Amino acid sequence: MRIINVIMVSQVLQNPAELPISARLAKNVRRHIMERVIEFILMLAALSAVATTISIVVILLYESFSFFEHVSLWDFLTDTEWTPLFENAHYGILPLVSGTLTTSAIALAVAIPLGTIGAIYLSEFASHRTREIIKPILELLVGVPTVVFGYFALLFVTPLLQKIFPELPGFNMLGPGIVMGIMIIPYISSMAEDAMRAVPMSMREGSYAMGATRFQTALRVVTPAAISGIIAAYILGISRAVGETMVVALAAGQQPNLTFNPMESAATITAYIVQVAMGDLPHGSIGYQSIFAAGLVLMLMTLTFNVIGHITRKRFREVY
Amino acid sequence: MVTTTSPVKAESRNLSFYYSSGHKALKGITMPLYEKRITALIGPSGCGKSTFLRCFNRMHDLYPGNKYDGQIVMYPDNTNILDNGVDPIEVRMRISMVFQKPNPFPKSIYENVAYGLRVRGERNKRVVDDKVEEALKGAALWDEVKDRLHDLAFNLSGGQQQRLCIARALATDPEIMLFDEPTSALDPIATANIEELMSELRNKLTILVVTHNMQQAARVSDYTAYMYLGELIEYDDTDKIFTNPSRKETEDYITGKFG
Amino acid sequence: MVTTTSPVKAESRNLSFYYSSGHKALKGITMPLYEKRITALIGPSGCGKSTFLRCFNRMHDLYPGNKYDGQIVMYPDNTNILDNGVDPIEVRMRISMVFQKPNPFPKSIYENVAYGLRVRGERNKRVVDDKVEEALKGAALWDEVKDRLHDLAFNLSGGQQQRLCIARALATDPEIMLFDEPTSALDPIATANIEELMSELRNKLTILVVTHNMQQAARVSDYTAYMYLGELIEYDDTDKIFTNPSRKETEDYITGKFG
Amino acid sequence: APAKNDIIRIDGSSTVYPITEAVAEEFQKAKRIKVTVGISGTGGGFKKFCRGETDISEASRPILAKEMEACKAAGIEFIELPVAYDALTVVVNPKNTFVKHFTVEELKKLWEPEAQGKIKTWKQVNPSWPDTPVKLFGAGSDSGTFDYFTEAIVGKAKSSRGDFTASEDDNVLVQGVASDIAATGYFGFAYYEENSKRVKAVPIVAKPGAPAVLPSRETVMNGTYQPLSRPLFIYISANAAKSNPNVKAFIDFYLANAKELVEEVKYIALPEHEYAAVMEHWKAMKVGTGFGGEPEVGVKITDLLKRIK
Amino acid sequence: MTTQASVLENLAEVRAMIRKHKRNDYIFSIIGLVALMIGLLTLLTLFVDLVVDGYPRFTLDFLTSYPSRRAASAGLLSAWVGSLLVMLVTFFSAVPLGVAAGIYLEEYAPKNWFSDLIEINVTNLAGVPSIVYGLLALGLFVYGLNLGESILTAGLTLGLLILPIVIVTTRESIRGIPVSIREAAYAVGATKWQVVFHHVLHYSSGGILTGIIIGMARALGETAPIITIGALTFIAFLPPSPVSDVAPFINFEWLQSGFTVLPIQMFNWLSRPDHAFHINAAATGALIIVVTLLMNGTAIWLRYRIRKNIKW
């Protein structure tokens, strides 16, 4: 029965006009199957995203699991030294976390004010033309490879800073922090600007009608109204800073150092991973596993920030 | 306008329709479409005219969760086109549709008209050329575009675009053609053109048209159905509906007391 | 309703207005606003009522490319507020506005009302407290909100929000207050409240109100202007306009033959 | 990945890298045989070598017992060839005026594992030095330099404090010391020579009472720069050497041009007669190491070669 | 009763205040412009710095010679060929996958937990730091699948890295196509796949292309994940050619070849003690910037044009 159907169908495809009309209406099995197959293939492609996430999680967890067979979680979280590759091995992630947080904090100290001011300028002050010119240029900045920024931090910014602070060592967190900050200004300003532009015009008109200036309107009405969107921009900015690798690996020094002093050198989680990866750690050694444990911590940190950021942004979108 | 009686081309039988939201937008509608006649659907906004029209080419199948109940039977082959065994794609090849806003593809004029043939796998350039010309002539557009068949369709005026959409629908020799407020986005002159075109098409095929404009219904249609809240209140010869409706509701609507 | 004559508070003189698109939305309007009187603007949608109203606080300056032609003179100081030398901010401090849809700021009730004072640099908490209370009383909202001044303004009902916007506009002692269809987004009870409030405000300041609702114009205003296609067709005492308009167009509009 | 015959795969010491790179470059010009050279550090290189992933491993210290076991387990025999000398150079920032020389004792105090987290100022190392912080830059734990330095100074390979800036990339170390007044560090002589304006080499006192000696061509050759003089090696998979004519051709080329190229890249070449001995050793394809599986300090190459039978 | 005098007095006060407030406006707009310019100036400084340093190496030789121990004769040949080949793999892995996934999510996926799951996944992947992709590559491709430190591994890694970018831009440009166009196509009897292939994909191709270009530019500049899988070698030859003169004319041996790429070569030269190599590094940096900026610029320009041309 089914076979007959298929044959009939292929005839349909060849010569629709010659068939009785009611036969034409019958389900075209071959076409139907083709459509299903295509849908299935497309679904597999979409699943590749899930597969990637799963692979990342599985690999990080798997190697970290072996790592934590040697190292107690308590030591990992409380020890203040990170020297996994040396005689006197310590496995305290805190120095890497402190390096990560400090460089990120410096980056944000640069990017948040400048990014916010830039966003306010773009959304409330700039003319349409200016905006059309500046925004694409900012987008270009996002495209510059980070390794280039890394050398810029090391060979340009730090020497410049040393003119101001002669005590500053060649590897420090300040220089790369600042460069990273400049790198993420465009992210923050463009996302914060989107949030501000989503504030309805009626809100602005209400303020202007009261005799407010642009600055007053921007600061007292638009910014508060867009605040959750702006905060989401900050949070996603943090996540970027935390995950940035080459700039800190090149310019912050590579010594895990439990300090929050920006004038000192330190290693971040990301810097540790590349530094170790540059040598060759045998598969299965504790050093090899340690980069996955560090990667897991990094992943958890950025994931937290990303999730919070997306939730804030979503909530903010629902308001208007 | 109805001169002689004509066979029934299609018929909805106790047709109900539920949107995926659960909203019952059609409530047991039974209504014929006579062959080579124009049937108009009128009624206040939201009464279900478009919903009804779109059942005829199973457009609702595109959105998951929608549900038909009842039948639409096509003649002469007596097929219930809402049947699960019937392929909606085949239905759409027999029953074509023109939309409220002209929606040409961002392709050339030629490719727009040829699209239905391409979908059917027609490769023969001669056949396609002929069909395109025939359809454009049928849509009274040939003279205006014959020298620029490979221009982008977007460059046409609104009225021309709508006629192009009619040509696109015509090119596959449909048995029935559905129009959903085909002139509501057009200016009066373009509207008159389309109305004239519809009258001409009546010689070739069966037409079901939704319109907001009662004058239009009166002008072009042979039969008129008045719907309200998903129900068919009255169906009759157009002349009768507009001069002497049997139902009070219809009269109220026709005379503008309501709607 | 007009009891005694009163001095002119402001006057548009041969005022035309062009949107940046080039569209001429106002065509040479000359019209007075009498002090402590309510003037209503009526006319079909798109006739330029809002455009005219928004000239009075130079709202159009916010969008580049708009152009005024003619004058709006304020008394007693005889300033042409459309003059290039006059800062629009200064104009807005003297003439406040209430919008069609309530648009409170995402701040507390208190801060919404205090906004105008803050913008003026007022820091003294006592002064601000007093003004806020006075304005909320003036807007007949005090009793409803006095226990929750620091709640977010969004938590108020639509009608309360609109009265809050009125309080916000009142707090800075404006000389003229503009209302652009202030009740069109509100239910009948809230509308009645606002209308009553406007009648009370008449004792303190000059009001110009745009309304779609002719009954409202008849109820609240002393003078009514009928506009059509950017022109002022007729301006007169409200009673006269609604009982015995001198122009045929006005009568057609008032009686609903048109619009 | 399966090693392919048409490509000669080399990996290992960053110290030896410049020499091998120079040889590989010239060799490819002469012979059109493909060569890749990686930098994984001596230890990293041996790990790959003993997994059979490379044909030749560069090393700035002799192969360790552990690595020999790994090679043995994988059935890999090797030929050990010294190719140059190096002087591990201890440097400080040029602005540092108080360090005139380091004794081995002082270096040990500064670098031994016990110093970790404790020795933080110069004064703690030598009471006559100021009470200012000291910053350390040294080779990464995968590098032969690290192994050799710890062996020579602390007395046990790989035994070091861990709280210093450790990098396989010597330029990081140069950069670190050059830009930090508080810094001291160590790396190969060539890196010092290239950067002698940015960092200052410190003379080393080998034994109490011995003179302070600066690293240089002469002091290495005459054996006075102790204990930080060391030979540099390449290790060739015996299997590859026998079965792969390309590898054989490459090593022939290497040894024939070693002297010239070593000097060009600012390393210290072996004396003629030592190269001759090495060549002979290679011709004989003698497998095994002249060391007991641990870095040995201050051996003469000719003695070394004789140890392998 | 407002008298003229009181009004005027009041006005004078108000005017003074307004002047003060407007000064703030003015000051802020300058600060705002400066804040935005800082990024731009940085980029400019950086670029000028690289150009000035790298200037002596802006020669054709630089592009046609292999790396060398002599800085002055060292070149980028193996690096740019490596980059090109890696990008080829990246392109062929990320683009079909990403576009297909985007189409599935926009056109096919039912609105349920399953599509939500994929959706959340894609947004999160976009935020995963690139170094984590490096770890994924190390664990999965290098050791898990035993692909080694090859062009294939690097290309696949970068492919996964830019997958979210491709998916997101594909979805965005598909979303811009109005329902009416789809309905028009269905109404003449097109199947779902025909609608997707003839219309959706066709009309969104410009937007998708911008996403692809931006993604590829990102991949070109990525360094960290490639270091993680262990590039950084002296390579003075080219991988086997993908096309050959004997049948079957295409071979895939190059996929397994070792490689170096532009950012890695730059990194390598900068870790040389000899300053002459830093000049090479600067020249490489300038080249990378020019190429990535050109790519990004093209994408932005393309998007601008699409926005301008297509008005549904």
Ligand SMILES: Nc1ncnc2c1ncn2[C@@H]1O[C@H](COP(=O)(O)OP(=O)(O)OP(=O)(O)O)[C@@H](O)[C@H]1O
């Ligand atoms: N996708 C949908 N989901 C749920 N309900 C819908 C949907 N589309 C339409 N409806 C509802 O179904 C009813 C009929 O809608 P329909 O569009 O058929 O009305 P109509 O008569 O064509 O109106 P109009 O003249 O405004 O086009 C309305 O109440 C409408 O709100």
Ligand SMILES: Nc1ncnc2c1ncn2[C@@H]1O[C@H](COP(=O)(O)OP(=O)(O)OP(=O)(O)O)[C@@H](O)[C@H]1O
């Ligand atoms: N921003 C603008 N740019 C160009 N034209 C505009 C703009 N805003 C309004 N117009 C046009 O100006 C004319 C007057 O508009 P206006 O909003 O003043 O009308 P209105 O009488 O207030 O109408 P309604 O009662 O609908 O609010 C209309 O034709 C309108 O289309």
Ligand SMILES: [Mg+2]
């Ligand atoms: Mg409809």
Ligand SMILES: [Mg+2]
């Ligand atoms: Mg209006």
Ligand SMILES: O=P([O-])([O-])[O-]
């Ligand atoms: O890189 P090394 O020579 O120190 O092993």
